[in-house]
Amino acid sequence: MEMKSMTLLILYATQTGNALDVAERIAREAERRACTVVISSTDDYDANSLPAEDTVIFVVSTTGQGDTPDSMKVFWRFLLQRNLGSHWLEGIHYAVFGLGDSGYQKYNFVAKKLDKRLSDLGATAVVERGLGDDQHPSGYEAALDPWLSSLWSRLNEIKPHFFPKGPDFLVSNEELIGLPKVQVTYHNVNDMDSRLSTATDFKYLQMQIGRARSMSSGKVPHEKSKPDAFLKMVKNFPLTRASHEKDVRHFEFEFVSQVIKYEIGDVLEVLPSQSPAAVDSFIQRCNLDPESLITVHPREMENRHIDNNVNTLDVPIKLRTFVELTMDVTSASPRRYFFEVMSFFATAEHEKERLQYFASPEGRDDLYQYNQKERRTVVEVK
Template sequence: LVLYASQTGNAMDAAERVGREAERGGCPAVDVLSMDSFDPSCLPGERSVVFVVSTTGQGDPPDSMKGFWRYLLKKDLGARWLEGLRFAVFGLGDSGYQKYNLPAKKIDRRLLQLGAEIIIEIGLGDDQHPSGYEGALDPWLLSLWESLNKANPSLLPRITDIINPNLNYLGDSKIEVIYYSCNDAPPDSVVSDSKKLIERARLMSPALKFHSDGEPQYMLKMVTNQRLTKEDYEKDVRHFELEDPSSAISYQVGDALEILPSQNPSAVNAFIERCNLDPDSYITIRAKGGDEVSNGSLLNGSMGRIKLSTFVALTMDVASGSPRRYFFEIMSHFATAEHEKERLQYFASPEGRDDLYQYNQKESRTVLEVSYVLTGDFLYVFLAIQKISVCKLYHLYDNRPLSLEFFSWLNSEIWFCATFRYWRIFPRCTCLLNGWCN
């Protein structure tokens, strides 16, 4: 069992890698779940668990870990509650902060207090490392597999496939993508209403359930969008007014308004057209052969027909987040040009890890940028979707809500100010990034 707590998707990506390598090594049963998708009372029934925990804020745990952590702190859990459980913890953090990897260190100590047995010492991924957190993850995983194999050789009968991976091998497809052209789309291919789309987008967040089930959600109408600074001023500061016709909003002093962000439609369409597909077409994605898909995925059986541009906008960060290392590994299986295939395989290998981190994350290259660097027909990007769960291929759309302080005259109105900024990471960076804050 692999349990992760992720805020922006890094811990989820690392956890998925743990699961993939375990499957590659022949582990008979591997489950990768977000902590908020697992009942902590069932923990004593597990034999071996790997925890992957990120850090947010000033040493705070991710939202998806909070409920799990509260349960572990219950006073009625004795010192032998987890007797028989073996565990390992890997943390993701930044040594530039005082409370470096604190959530991972806390859960490591607490599991020991509850009687669990450690498999290997805690691993600490550091964003300050030249290769990012993967600089610590690579050797930590090798130690993990060797320790597990030493204790129980039958657990990983193909451990050599982990230590010496074959980058030419790609596992079986878990999902099926059905593509409808604009002319072939059935008459009932109607996109869900806005509220349903937002609910679906929230379910794709790494923190699936951190909000209580009864948390209010509102569809608000924007009635004012006024620029407060001069047109020639470098900062674009705006005053917004939102209106709720139902007057159902209730709040207290200190509450914050969270707004779900969206992607630039032109970037979404550019990516789809780079794949030689039509943004106005429809797709259906479903699990293959009745297989169950992880609760951390957007799929639950079949998700029904959805417009391709809507699907990409809600699930793939194509124009701001950098693609994961696994992106390059998967792309290598579908690249048609031999030199591109070799380069992609190099980036996916331990030897190319540092170069990939410099080329990709450090320079903040986006999926869209990488798609234009690769030559030939980029349709193989979309073909790769059919081989793995879509949200594992790309940088999962980081749809964390933007928290805003606000002012309100009446329950039906929300006022706030925000600053919009545009920048490039480097002067030669082709992608113009943008963001906003209040």
């Protein structure tokens, strides 16, 4: 009989980063319970190894009209092979959490069909699948919080070996903050590529964007680190009333560099420019030097989140440029985990308590009102 893994495996498939965010939260909560965890993207995992696992948690998003994320396409095709049989995953336990938008007809379609396929292959569900909905006032976390509570309760019952210190043991959050995901290295100004100070055309901007994105903690394919085209926005008007809780807009662009071919149904990934004043405000608030030259690369345990084909160690970039091209400081509301981490750095007790409250399930609705509803940015969090 094949020996099963004693590690809880978390596999995620993301298009915009939300599924990764959920997967990392599940991993943190498992580690708080002294559980050994491995987290991986579906495109980094060998699906042939699934029968050797004990328990697998899947976190998958649905894109477009019920489509799988790009990072899941190969994995999904493998699972659809007819020769796998109905006993291929017999003895394996699994759980599925999906992220979708109920405004679309094929809401959470990927999570639903993955759940069915795993069951068809002989695996046993630990809990009923969870379905996060972007349309909910609290977003996907409204479904995630109770789903996680059920998951840990059920796993404690059927898989106690995952929790060697008992069902009530919890590591303090402080111990899980640990080292940052990435290592920032500062360089002497003489290390700067002479081309960076002389080039002024689109090619220069492409090079800067490519360098910045290759250092980003997000998983950007090597061939997609540079933009395909530069566009100018020519129309921007709202489609919803000012009183509507969501600001839906109509945009039109025109090409200012090369023209690219596209078809109906293609996905457009836009990297917008940010307000220089907001970028400067963020850097100043962090007490950083915008002119310093840096390289950013993952720490040893985080290599799975970076493109291994890109050597980021030899291409310094200005700190200001890195922030401008990889960190949304002007529009995106910070995630819930941001408030949890910030609570460890707050010096005033009332600020610490407020941040901890926002990061808790009890404070989820108030966080939505303070954060997403009011469209508060990282710079505006006070």
